[in-house]
Amino acid sequence: MGVAAGADDRMRHVAEPTDFDDLVVHMTDVGVRRGGNKLLTGVNWGVELDERWVILGGNGAGKTTLLRMAAAELHPSNGTVQLLGETLGRVDVFELRPRIGFCSAATAARVPPDEKVLDVVVSAGYAVMGRWREEYESLDTGRGHELLAALGVGQFADRLFGTLSEGERKRVLIARALMTDPELLLLDEPAAGLDLGGREDLVARLTELAMDPDAPATVLVTHHVEEIPPGFTHLMLLKGGEVVAQGLLEDVLTSENLSATFGQQLVLERSGDRYFARRATGE
Numbered sequence: 001m002g003v004a005a006g007a008d009d010r011m012r013h014v015a016e017p018t019d020f021d022d023l024v025v026h027m028t029d030v031g032v033r034r035g036g037n038k039l040l041t042g043v044n045w046g047v048e049l050d051e052r053w054v055i056l057g058g059n060g061a062g063k064t065t066l067l068r069m070a071a072a073e074l075h076p077s078n079g080t081v082q083l084l085g086e087t088l089g090r091v092d093v094f095e096l097r098p099r100i101g102f103c104s105a106a107t108a109a110r111v112p113p114d115e116k117v118l119d120v121v122v123s124a125g126y127a128v129m130g131r132w133r134e135e136y137e138s139l140d141t142g143r144g145h146e147l148l149a150a151l152g153v154g155q156f157a158d159r160l161f162g163t164l165s166e167g168e169r170k171r172v173l174i175a176r177a178l179m180t181d182p183e184l185l186l187l188d189e190p191a192a193g194l195d196l197g198g199r200e201d202l203v204a205r206l207t208e209l210a211m212d213p214d215a216p217a218t219v220l221v222t223h224h225v226e227e228i229p230p231g232f233t234h235l236m237l238l239k240g241g242e243v244v245a246q247g248l249l250e251d252v253l254t255s256e257n258l259s260a261t262f263g264q265q266l267v268l269e270r271s272g273d274r275y276f277a278r279r280a281t282g283e
């Protein structure tokens with residue numbers, strides 16, 4: 001699903017889902033206001049089971065606000081938000097949240113640095129941060145090891161979380177977000193703060209995840225087109241709390257749409273299955 005953005009018809013695209021049953025996220029005319037500020041306005045968005053979305057926009061565009069709504073952490077001021085077939089405001093969010101894997105700087109900040117890496121992952125199943133609360137089944141331990149290995153950090157299972165590099169921590173937290181076998185995976189700026197090698201490693205892992213037909217519907221927030229992992233299918237561009245364009249990534253990701261999103265003339269370049277952007281130099 002999704003609506004392709006044409007050059008003449010770029011602004012404020014509205015998703016027109018055809019089969020609501022397949023929608024993992026369904027937002028209708030959603031707005032969020034805080035202290036007189038409009039954080040989001042008129043957002044219509046649908047995410048299907050097999051889609052991998054990138055949300056791209058500058059600082060303060062409303063990306064985190066949108067993602068926190070998709071994580072059932074925040075209610076809209078107006079409009080309707082349906083997640084996994086349940087409507088926010090009419091569902092117990094504590095029942096909904098375990099079905100959603102959410103990975104953000106706030107999640108990272110909640111992990112005690114002296115927590116063993118394997119326990120950081122396995123404890124997600126119990127919605128607690130800390131092994132002391134629960135005795136885990138060997139099944140869960142096995143799954144924790146599998147997920148760490150899949151994210152390329154299996155060798156750190158017995159290390160303390162606080163001793164890992166930023167990039168390693170990010171991958172451990174993605175493993176944690178996948179532990180509950182969520183129907184929706186939300187990643188808020190997973191590559192922020194990573195060096196070039198760490199970013200490229202993460203992009204490669206996210207590509208594997210995107211290509212995995214058993215992986216959940218995924219939404220990735222980023223500031224940079226360089227961080228878009230191959231295999232992601234859809235793109236939403238946000239500016240000032242409004243959708244600039246959304247739809248199939250290959251249709252929406254254009255120099256024109258990027259320029260409108262970041263408020264300056266930008267040139268988008270594609271190299272293989274990766275994207276790069278720079279300011280137009282007037283050539």
Ligand SMILES: Nc1ncnc2c1ncn2[C@@H]1O[C@H](COP(=O)(O)OP(=O)(O)OP(=O)(O)O)[C@@H](O)[C@H]1O
Binds near residue numbers: 038057058064
């Ligand atoms: N509680 C609040 N009260 C007033 N304004 C808020 C509140 N929370 C967020 N904002 C503002 O809403 C806007 C959108 O914030 P949000 O964190 O969603 O943006 P973002 O696109 O994730 O930004 P960044 O890329 O910088 O993380 C920002 O201008 C922010 O200052």
